[in-house]
């Protein structure tokens with residue numbers, strides 16, 4: 388799998404540094420697991436971290452090297468990656484990946500039909516970001532909306548169009564308050580996405596605005 | 605931190621080319637320093653070499669302590685974290701693979717992992733910051749050797765090539781451990797603006813560090 392759409396560098400730097408809250412971290416981890424290009428970017432972000440730390444003027448410390456050598460034995464640890472780029476399970480089956488993460492098959496989840504060929508499943512909310520799964524029939528047109536904050540959408544299965552772009556399994560759509568979009572699921576098959584959204588969506592049309600409080604989107 | 609103060613005197617009098625020459629000289633020296641650090645860590649890994657460990661220790665503990673302090677930990681906690689990292693570097697040196705990362709990157713990732721495991725982003729963020737500039741020690745407290753000063757000049761020169769607003773975003777992310785969303789809130793900028801500054805700064809440095817100019 389070679390994804391065509393990636394999270395911006397700002398997300399990957401935050402990921403590499405561990406600066407993110409869990410919902411965004413989780414959706415990025417799933418993409419990074421299938422994306423060699425983002426793993427390279429993260430490896431460079433770590434290298435840059437080492438260089439920037441090296442550019443800081445040092446501060447003296449009150450402990451010394453000899454004491455560490457005297458009091459600690461060297462070990463033969465099990466191989467274990469220290470890099471966040473190398474430490475990710477790489478698999479091409481992103482649907483399976485997410486099922487493992489949720490400890491449930493996608494079909495067994497409590498889906499809620501919201502009409503127009505669309506089903507939603509809310510997975511939780513943390514630090515102001517909601518994680519949900521979205522599942523639509525072929526050709527489904529989602530309501531036109533803008534965002535009050537950041538949104539990352541990972542395609543698990545199928546594909547959707549957004550303007551002239553097509554997002555396929557493994558791709559991330561990186562949206563924020565400057566993005567207005569109306570995703571349209573391709574006619575080839577059903578589409579399942581994992582989305583993390585911060586702030587309420589802002590719908591252009593009246594009908595979705597009316598049902599929005601019921602759905603918690 | 606990112607001043608001209610640590611640059612060595614120019615080997616050539618021509619003011620127009622001076623900065624570039626100093627950067628080239630420092631690039632050479634930085635590459636040598638990086639290779640030496642990696643050789644020390646390999647000696648620790650392969651032979652339990654205490655001398656090599658002491659050199660590694662002298663090169664990394666002061667910088668890592670400064671960095672962790674800038675992330676909002678007080679002096680004692682920062683020192684405890686660095687002590688832990690340095691113990692790991694000794695006891696688990698066999699995890700080091702020079703084909704995957706330099707010693708400098710590896711030491712940094714050890715410290716970062718320790719911060720992620722024990723000081724989650726939310727907790728770090730909750731601590732008061734005075735800004736990365738004021739958290740750094742005064743120059744006369746710094747404990748660098750002259751050659752370390754030269755490496756610093758090289759990184760500082762690279763960072764200085766960035767427009768100020770890009771450099772600011774990069775340092776807030778790297779030195780203070782802020783997410784780009786937090787930076788947008790703090791600087792009252794649209795998220796898209798912060799993302800594009802981060803992208804430009806990151807890709808510029810990636811180009812400069814991955815394929816240095818001839």
Ligand SMILES: [Zn+2]
Pocket residue numbers: 390392393394418419422423424425
């Ligand atoms: Zn990617």
